[in-house]
Amino acid sequence: MTAISLRGARLSYGDRVLWDGLDLDVEPGEFLAVLGPNGSGKTSLMRVLLGLQPLSSGTVSVAGGNHAIGYIPQQRALDQSMTLRGRDLVGLGLDGDRWGLGLRNRHERRVRVNAAIESVGATPYADKPIGLLSGGEQQRLRVAQALVGDPTVMLCDEPLLSLDLANQRVVSELIDKRRREANTAVLFVTHELNPVLPLVDRVLYLVGGRFRVGTPEEVMNSRTLSELYRTPVEVVRLRDQILVIGAGACEEQTHHLTAEAAS
Amino acid sequence: MTLFDLLELDFVQTALIAAAVLGLVAGVLGPFIVTRKMAFAVHGTSELAFTGGAAALLLGIGVGYGALAGSIIAAVLLGVLSRRESDRDSVIGAILAFGLGMGILMLALYKGRSANKFGLLTGQIVGVDSTDLKLLVVSSVAVLAVLAFIYRPLFFASVDPDVAVSRGVPVRGLSIVFAVLVGVATALSVQVVGALLVLALMITPAAAAMRITASPLRATVLSVVFAEVAAVGGILLSLQPGLPVSALVTAVSFVIYLVCRGVGAVQRRSG
């Protein structure tokens, strides 16, 4: 059974079409990287899958519905003065959507929350005010929050944003571990493909209303990207890195990828 | 009369019970209000409770019911008109100014005793009678029951709205329900400490508690304790010297706040 299925999906805001005719099946255990310049509709795709944004036409289905989704939102720094610990954030991922005070099964709840915190190595700082933690520490707790609900689909919106290379690796490997152990389908929005390249099964590349789906080899080549960007784009493979040069419509991405490859 | 003689008096006892009930409700709501950055909304709602109370005086119905109606209408208006958080400040400002103006107009038209007028602004806990007390207790139980039911989703929506929405939590609906709860609690507080000083019970204790702990549960417990100390303690302190209740309630709660800021600063430096 497919984890995510889109058929003839079209999303437009007014007369601005983000994508049209999108057919996409994501299998359990598959790692799909979603790439594209700012404003190409990556977050909007997540919102469609979460049922927060209706499609303009076409159909969407996610196996198990919202309860089966572990969602890591596009990073927004948490309020410094927030009265909240990492453990509370993770706990909300488990039963924050249930009515009532939740006084029953406190013990079982604690065990599950602790296990999720432990699995991302966040135990040492799980009881500190979350606003005081570093971006990498907060992001690990976000991963734990998404994992604790035992998801069959994970939607990760730029989870590597503003992390250093070591933490990029930690966070992406945590997500990869989950999909290998529990066969969870992963949609992973990122501006930097290289840190996750070894994990990626397929790529969905969105540019200005056009898109391409396929393996990294099928999509990340000069011909395909030149077609997508409608301007000459050079793709160079350097050891296990991919460099994109000259995507004028997407300087930021080129910059990221180049900087990444250089480091 | 000594303090003990005063405590024998019926109206003093009624006042103390009213204060204790209010302290509980305000203390429990407070951490949510602070987290959701609704201090100004509470202030605005309390002004409109005053407007409602003034309208009730004019119409010759119970001031308590008028205040309740005024602040619930205000809460719903705020919830509906300020769809985005960035709108909220200006929406409150606009509604508040108009409501206050209307309240003053209605008081001016009122021909009754002037003590009634003053009470709406500065509180008249010593004038709480047993019908008022009944209304207070019943509404408080209702507020706490609804809050207990929506507790987890409301907490989720307050601290992590993006993920809450993804889990199907009705974030917008909850914010209107919560605004109504705040409206009811505000209207009740208006009877005790007056429209202008509601913040002393609803905001200050929670803000103080949240200075010294990051645990939401501990913050709520402390916030209730602080609100009780301020409300009940303020009344006790006011009895003997015969000073205004509201002045002492706000003073006590402000002292607690200052102490907690100090403690919090020390904790952060050493922690």
Ligand SMILES: Nc1ncnc2c1ncn2[C@@H]1O[C@H](COP(=O)(O)OP(=O)(O)OP(=O)(O)O)[C@@H](O)[C@H]1O
């Ligand atoms: N509710 C909405 N109404 C109108 N336009 C919208 C709405 N939501 C998003 N948009 C527009 O759709 C476009 C795509 O937005 P989206 O957030 O999906 O981009 P993105 O690919 O995630 O970009 P980024 O890399 O910057 O996160 C943007 O131009 C945005 O302004």
Ligand SMILES: [Mg+2]
């Ligand atoms: Mg985005």
